[in-house]
Amino acid sequence: MKISLEKAKQICTKSQYGEATWWELVQLNVYLLFSKECAEFSSKNKKLTSLCERAGLDTLSEDDKDDMKKKLKKHL
Amino acid sequence: MAAYKLNPDHWVDLYADYLFNYAIARVSDAEIAKDLVQETFFAGLKSAKNYKGDAAERTWLIAILKRKVIDHYRKINSNKGKAEVRINYNTSSESEGDWLEEQVADPFSKDGDNTIENEELGLAIEDCISKLPKKQSLVFKMKTIQGMSTEDICNELGINPSNLWVMIHRARTALMGCMNQTWF
Structure with a gap:
């Protein structure tokens, strides 16, 4: 049942994507009761998720980037 | 000869997403934004000898992209003569009797501020991701x-x-x- 702080933080990250298992969530919630550091990390982690959603980030696909590189190389 | 050297080989990996987010916030079209980024890289290569190192490489590329965005809108507006302005009065029965003034943009709306703040946020995240x-x-x-x-x-x-x-x-x-x- 006992997990390390690092492991608790990793589960916290996994839970931000809704991919922590039921058992991992139990472990994390128990840990959060006793660890202020983990609770602070968890709150920042949630905030980061909401900032990423708010920013509505876009990214180019790897194919697009490869294509850009090829075209750029021709001009070099 | 300038002592500052650009690294075009790494431009796509280092700056493409940052420039893409900057462009898409201004043109609201992924394909156009992608083309503008590519054109920015070409223009950067073309004027590489003018780079004096006063600004960081990315800032310099953003300055080029800004001009590309302006050129893009100029090109669109050059077709202005063909455009026509239409005012659509709201004909739905639900809004019958509403003042026309109520249908125009609210100057006190905070939507514009939020858009700018979200764009700044996006670029700040992109900046951190690039590190x-x-x-x-x-x-x-x-x-x-x-x-x-x-x-x-x-x-x-x-x-x-x-x-x-x-x-x-x-x-x-x-x-x-x-x-x-x-x-x-």
């Missing part, structure tokens, strides 16, 4: 921005789920540190 190790940044983008499944990312990159979560965890921890002072 991550390449693989961490790639995995973070695939999972968080592109919303890919864990299985697909693992198959594409040839890693196992444990590795993936360690990388995402490290990336997020670094991003929290990077953005801490301004946004948390």
Whole structure:
């Protein structure tokens, strides 16, 4: 049942994507009761998720980037 | 001869996403934004000899992109003569009797402020992502921005789920540190 702080933080990250298992969530919630550091990390982690959603980030696909590189190389 | 050297070989890896986010916020079209980024790189190469090193490479490329965005709108507006302005009066029975003034933009609306703030936020996140190790940044983008499944990312990159979560965890921890002072 006992997990390390690092492991608790990793589960916290996994839970931000809704991919922590039921058992991992139990472990994390128990840990959060006793660890202020983990609770602070968890709150920042949630905030980061909401900032990423708010920013509505876009990214180019790897194919697009490869294509850009090829075209750029021709001009070099 | 200028003592400052540009690194066009790394431009796509280092700046493409940052420039793309900058462009898409201004033209609201992914294809046009992509073309503008590509044109920015070409223009950067063309005027590389004018780079004096006064600004960082990325700032210099952003300045070029800004001009590309302006050119894009100029090109659109050159067709102005063909355009026609239409005012659509609201004909629905629900809004019958409403004042026309109520239908125009509210000058006190905070929507504009939010858009600007979200754009700044997006560029700040992109800036922090660009400081991550390449693989961490790639995995973070695939999972968080592109919303890919864990299985697909693992198959594409040839890693196992444990590795993936360690990388995402490290990336997020670094991003929290990077953005801490301004946004948390």
